Amino acid sequence: MFKSVLSRVQSKWKSYRHRFVPWIVLNLSKNEKTLRKVSGRSHDKLVPDDEVTNNLLRLFWFLHGRKSCQTSSVLSSNDHEECRTGEACVHDAMLRSLGFCIHRMPSTLPFAGTGVFVTRGVVPKGATIAMYPGTIYQAYEPILLQSICNPFVFRCIDGVLVDGNDKGISKMVFRSCSARDRLGPFLTSDTSWLTANPLNPLAVGQYVNNCSNEKSANVCYQEYEVPSHFPLELRQYLPNVNYSQETQKPLRCVVLVSLREIEAGEELFSNYFTIVH
Template sequence: MLNTLGFVTERKCSSLQLAGTGVFVVRGRAQKGSVVAMYPGTIYQADEPIFFQSIRNPFVFRCIDGILIDGNDKAMSKIVFRSCSRRDRLGPFSLSDSSWLTPHPVNPLAVGQYVNNCSNEKAANVCYQEYDVPDGFPLELRQFLPNVKYRADTQRPLRCVVLVSLRDITHGEELFSNYYTIVH
């Protein structure tokens, strides 16, 4: 990651009191405008059921058009993601990366669900960018995307959400977003 992107991120205890886990740049520097994380999880269209998965789940991200991404790596959410991921294979090719459910993800950017909300003391240094994966996206690269559709037969493209740096972020800084701002 350091050689390719110029920085390394890591999940660690947040600098905010009572915030739990956070995401930090632990080596190098993320330049302004860089993709620094992806929000992994199961993608639910606005009309799909998510009731049981959403109970006491702080990791459900709501996109501007009502699409939901369940980024919880525990409990029922984890089971649903793994089930959908195993279902969606094309011969030897996996169409999603489920390693984000483990302590050591293959895609080191798949930590976006642990980016904490900014505060009066800690300004946002990243923002959310929604992205629909185009039909022509290379099949061999799909295995690195940490998202899977809940319903396989939907004609809508795969939704991804990335976090983009608003300024240069240096070694030791925690990533903070504004949970109520989405950039189009």
Template sequence: MSLWMFRTVVKRFQNKWRSYRHRFVPWVVLNLSKNEKTLRHVTEPSKDKLLPDEEVSRRLLKLFRVLLRSHHGELRAAHHTHFLTQGTSGEDKCGGDPACGLDAMLQSLGFCIDRKPSTLPSAGTGVFVTKGLVPKGATVAMYPGTVYQAYEPILLQSIRNPFVFRCIDGVLIDGNDKGISKMVFRSCSGRDRMGPFMMSDTSWLTESPQNPLAVGQYVNNCSNNRPANVCYQEYDVPDKFPIELRQYLPNVNYSLDTQRPLRCVVLVALRDIRAGEELFSNYYTIC
């Protein structure tokens, strides 16, 4: 093969690769050809938002305020009984009681989601609606993890890591709750605290996240007979987001000197989803 031909082939591959909005490496590469029918096409990146950012903010704030109130209640109760041992690490403010976050979710959003074995054979864990009804257009989950700008190195953390999510602008979110990814998230989160306030939530790395939405990294890909019922949407946290509620955000910037607002990704319901149903997203979006 001549050098010219080689370059043309590489260029063609690069263009196709870049046009994929979301990819979980290496699973997407292996399965892309099998699943062409499930590709989602959008005409322009800006047309890909189902919910305006203000609406995403409003819904997150509603949940986070209920979480804050219930945590204050828990802390007061713990003070009374002299069993306050959690300190202010920001992790496990529910005292390990997942019901605390789930109650807040049911109260503020009208549904609960949780992780369970997937209904798909050999797909590992999935995410299910366990109570209530998720109405079409609801913010049903968040994709937690460390946020890498397109120019930042992620090589070590990305090796054999199926949880690296690629946003439309090349920003990557590492949602792996194990190994080096977990260490990186914890260290960045500890670094960014402002006085008494945590700027992010590390409890998504445990079995019982205090923000119950932060399990979106476990949502499995749709297939020809299991169509997507949720889709991803980027959400940049606005400057005015209250400082005392940032402790529930499951994302943190890898670099301290990132000049952009914190990138989060939410999953939005494409239709009403009932209790018992598994969530399926679309790993491939072409624009």
């Protein structure tokens, strides 16, 4: 009797595949209506991986071109004017390559801290609108210390965890893994998401808030494996790194994909709860 109740509870818990465990425990009862249901792992993808790759490459080549342009000493004065530096420059690159800009700002929800907004352009449905940065832990790897009081630990469908906290021990772990994995002159990940001005402007997905009964989700999470043909010189813009150097699998990233057209001024809302049948 006890065993059967326990196994029913266990199977119900296992079907809650995401996303932020402390949030689920505290808020599930308030937000039952906002559950997202998918009928299997393969059905959790809104757009094919190739499309995500193409979106990322479009932005990253643009950022890379701008970087080379800034370091070149043979620019005309016009080129120099084109090549503005810092935050304005990366957002310009985003607008030109993807057709929209996103920014972190105070959320429209009370007591929800920071959120992410579309600030310029229009995001079409199915676009890769943000990335969830952080250290990647395989399901069997220890994350206890880093996960204490950490609302940024994201759980993938297969149990892989992404620690997107840009402070404290999480920040130190990311920096150290990123330095460890560089290949000679090539950086294979980007640490600038740990600052206020990420080099890759998509890398703010960890600040997207949960939808509510009033504000429905306009983006969803999608797991993405970086393909082996991803150019080495563009990996420096990827905001993820493996915790363990021994991980043999392709690098896991999590992207946020738009569920509908989103206009400038709208805040992004995801769904922290997904049930996999």
